[in-house]
Amino acid sequence: MLFPPGLFTLEFMQNAWVAGTAVAIVGGVVGFFVVLRGATFVAHAVPRASFAGAAGAALVGQSSALGLGTFAVLSALGIASISRERRHGVATALILAAALGLGDLFLTIGHVYAPAVFALLFGQIVGISTPDVHAVLIVSAITVVLFAATFRPLLLQTVSPHVAEARGFWTRGLEVWFLLLVSGAAAAMVPVVGALLAFSLMVGPAATGSIIGKSPLKALGWSIVFGVLSLWLSVWLAYLTFWPIGFFVSGFCLLFYAAARLITRP
Amino acid sequence: MAWYQYIWAPGIWGNPAVHTAWTAGTLVALASGAVGVFVVMRGQSFTGHALGDVGTTGAAGAFLAGIGALWGFLAAGAVTGGAVEWLGRRVRERDIATGVVMAFMLGLAALFLYLVSIYTNASNAPMTILFGSLFTVSPSLQPALVALSVAALAILALIYRPLLFSTATPEVARSRGIRVRLVGLAFMLALVIAAEEAALAVGAILSTALLIGPAATAARAARRPATAVLLGAGLAVGNIWLGILLAYDSYWWPPVHTGWPVSFFVTLLSLLMYGVGGLLQRGRRMRALPVPQEGGQ
Numbered sequence: 330m331l332f333p334p335g336l337f338t339l340e341f342m343q344n345a346w347v348a349g350t351a352v353a354i355v356g357g358v359v360g361f362f363v364v365l366r367g368a369t370f371v372a373h374a375v376p377r378a379s380f381a382g383a384a385g386a387a388l389v390g391q392s393s394a395l396g397l398g399t400f401a402v403l404s405a406l407g408i409a410s411i412s413r414e415r416r417h418g419v420a421t422a423l424i425l426a427a428a429l430g431l432g433d434l435f436l437t438i439g440h441v442y443a444p445a446v447f448a449l450l451f452g453q454i455v456g457i458s459t460p461d462v463h464a465v466l467i468v469s470a471i472t473v474v475l476f477a478a479t480f481r482p483l484l485l486q487t488v489s490p491h492v493a494e495a496r497g498f499w500t501r502g503l504e505v506w507f508l509l510l511v512s513g514a515a516a517a518m519v520p521v522v523g524a525l526l527a528f529s530l531m532v533g534p535a536a537t538g539s540i541i542g543k544s545p546l547k548a549l550g551w552s553i554v555f556g557v558l559s560l561w562l563s564v565w566l567a568y569l570t571f572w573p574i575g576f577f578v579s580g581f582c583l584l585f586y587a588a589a590r591l592i593t594r595p
Numbered sequence: 596m597a598w599y600q601y602i603w604a605p606g607i608w609g610n611p612a613v614h615t616a617w618t619a620g621t622l623v624a625l626a627s628g629a630v631g632v633f634v635v636m637r638g639q640s641f642t643g644h645a646l647g648d649v650g651t652t653g654a655a656g657a658f659l660a661g662i663g664a665l666w667g668f669l670a671a672g673a674v675t676g677g678a679v680e681w682l683g684r685r686v687r688e689r690d691i692a693t694g695v696v697m698a699f700m701l702g703l704a705a706l707f708l709y710l711v712s713i714y715t716n717a718s719n720a721p722m723t724i725l726f727g728s729l730f731t732v733s734p735s736l737q738p739a740l741v742a743l744s745v746a747a748l749a750i751l752a753l754i755y756r757p758l759l760f761s762t763a764t765p766e767v768a769r770s771r772g773i774r775v776r777l778v779g780l781a782f783m784l785a786l787v788i789a790a791e792e793a794a795l796a797v798g799a800i801l802s803t804a805l806l807i808g809p810a811a812t813a814a815r816a817a818r819r820p821a822t823a824v825l826l827g828a829g830l831a832v833g834n835i836w837l838g839i840l841l842a843y844d845s846y847w848w849p850p851v852h853t854g855w856p857v858s859f860f861v862t863l864l865s866l867l868m869y870g871v872g873g874l875l876q877r878g879r880r881m882r883a884l885p886v887p888q889e890g891g892q
Contacts, residue, residue, distance in 0.1 A: 364691055367690050367691065369641060369690040369691055369693065369694035370640065370641035370644070370690060370694075372694070373641075373644075373694065373697070411869075411870070411873075418635075418638055418639075418640035418641060419635055419640055419807055419811045419869075421640065421641075422640040422641075422643070422644055422803050422806075422807040422808075423804075423807060423808055423811070423865060423866050423869055424866070425644070425803065426800055426801075426803045426804035426807070426808070426862040426865060426866070427804075427862045427863060427865070427866045429800040429858070429862065430800060430804065430856075430858050430859040430860075430861070430862030430863060431859065431862075433800060433856045433858045433859055434855055434856055434859040437854075437855065437856045437859075438855070525698065525701045525702065525705065528694070528698055528701075529698035529699075529701075529702065532691065532694040532695060532698060533694075533695050533698060536691045536694070536695055572706055572709060573702075573705040573706055573709045575701070575702045575705040575706075576702040576703060576705050576706040576709075577702070578702065579698040579699045579701065579702030579703075580699055580702055582695060582698060582699070583695050583696065583698070583699040586695045587682075590682065
C-alpha cells in the first residue's frame with residue numbers, strides 16, 4: 330500500500346509535513362550561500378555544536394531550544410573570531426571539537442538518557458508537538474526574511490569580495506552576518522530534524538541547485554525545490570518503513586547531487 | 596594528601612587502564628600530529644573531520660554484521676575517501692562533495708544504529724561509538740594500533756618530498772613531472788588510516804581535535820615543513836598526555852566522582868594551544884617590526 334491511512338490525517342504527521350517543509354525551505358535558502366561560499370564545513374559544524382548546547386541545557390535544567398540557540402550563535406561567533414579571511418577550515422574544526430568536548434562533559438556529568446541524544450543527532454521528525462511547529466515556523470520565517478533583506482550585499486561579497494570592499498561594504502561584517510544566518514537556520518532545524526539532517530538539507534539541495542541553475546536566482550529556486558522534494562519523499566518513505574528519516578533525506582540529497590553531476594558533465 | 600598528589604593522583608602509575616590509554620593515545624597522537632600538518636597545509640580539515648565522523652557508520656555496520664569494529668572503521672574511511680577523491684577534483688568542489696557524501700554516510704549510520712536498537716539490546720551503542728573513551732580501549736587493540744600508526748607514518752615518509760612540492764605549488768609540481776593526483780591519493784590513504792585509527796581508539800570527536808589542533812599550531816609556529824611535522828607530532832603527544840593526566844585527576848573533582856571525560860580536556864587543550872600559539876606569534880611579529888623613532892629630525 331503506497332499511501333497508508335493516516336499519512337496526511339494524523340496530527341503528528343501533519344506537524345511533520347508542515348515543520349519539515351519550513352525547514353527544507355530554510356535549508357535550501359541558507360544553503361545557497363553555504364555552497365556558493367564553499368562553507369560546507371561551517372554548515373556541518375554549527376548544527377553539530379548546537380547539539381552540545383542542548384546537552385548543557387539539560388544539565389542546568391533549561392529548555393533545550395535555549396541551549397541550542399545559544400551554542401549555535403556562540404559557535405558561529407567563535408569561528409568568525411579565530412578564522413582568517415575566508416579560510417574557516419582550521420577554526421571550524423577547533424571550535425567544533427571544543428563544543429563536542431563540552432557536550433561530552435555535559436553528558437558525562439549530567440547522565441543524559443541516550444535515546445534523547447540520538448534524537449537530537451539524527452532527528453525525530455514524527456515526534457514534533459504543535460507548539461514546536463509554531464516555534465519552527467517563526468524562527469524559519471525570521472531567518473528567511475533576514476536573508477532576503479541582505480541578499481544582494483551578501484551575493485556581491487560572496488562572488489567578488491574585492492568589488493564589495495571597493496563599493497564600501499563592510500565585508501568582515503557580512504562574513505559574520507552569514508555565519509549568524511547559518512546559526513539561525515541551525516536553531517530552527519536542529520530541534521525538529523536533528524543535527525545531521527540540518528546539515529544534509531543545508532548542503533545537498535543547494536549543491537544540486539548550483540549545478541543546474543544558470544543564474545543565482547534560478548540556483549536558489551532549484552535549491553528550494555530539491556530540498557522540499559527530498560523532504561516530502563523522505564517523510565512518506567519514513568512513514569512506510571519506520572526507518573529513520575535522516576537516512577532517506579541524506580540519500581535523496583546524494584542521489585540528486587550525483588545525478589546532476591553526471592547529467593551536466595561537459 | 597601530600598601536595599604532589601593533587602597533580603599525580605594516587606595510583607596513576609599502577610593503573611592498567613591508564614597504561615593502555617597512555618600507549619594507545621601516544622600511538623594515535625604520533626600519526627595524527629604528523630599527518631595533520633599536511634591536512635592543514637592542504638586545507639583538508641573538513642575531509643579529516645569527515646573521515647573520523649563516518650567511522651560511526653563503519654562501527655555501527657560492523658556491530659550489525661558481527662565483525663570487528665576495526666574493519667568497519669577502515670571500510671567506511673576507504674569508501675568516503677574514495678568518493679571524495681572521485682567527486683571532488685577541484686578544491687571548491689571537494690568540500691561540497693565531502694559534505695554530501697558525509698551526510699549520506701551519517702544517514703546510513705542513523706539507519707544502522709536504528710537496526711542495532713531493534714535487533715539487539717545495546718541501547719548505549721551510539722554513545723560509545725560517538726564519544727568513545729580512551730580509558731575503555733581494549734589492550735588487545737594495541738598490535739593493530741602500532742601497525743596502523745607505522746603504516747600512516749611510512750606512507751608520509753615515502754611521499755614526503757613530492758607531497759610537499761605538490762601541496763605548495765601544484766602547477767609547478769605537475770610541470771616538473773610529479774603525478775600530483777597519485778600523490779594526493781597516497782596522502783588520502785595515510786589520512787584515512789590516521790583518522791580511522793584515531794576514531795576507533797579515542798572516538799570521533801577526539802580524532803578531529805588531535806588531527807587539527809596540534810598540527811595547526813605547529814604549521815603556524817615552525818618555519819620549515821620538517822620542523823612543523825615533528826612539532827605537530829610532539830604537540831599532539833603532549834596534548835594527549837596532559838589530557839590523560841587531567842582526566843585521571845578529575846576523578847576527585849566535583850560534582851560527581853565519575854571523572855571528567857578525556858575528550859573534553861584534549862579538545863580544550865587543542866583550542867588553547869592554537870590560541871596561545873597565535874598570541875606568541877603576534878608578539879614576535881610586533882617585536883620584529885622596526886620601532887618608530889620618536890622626535891626624529
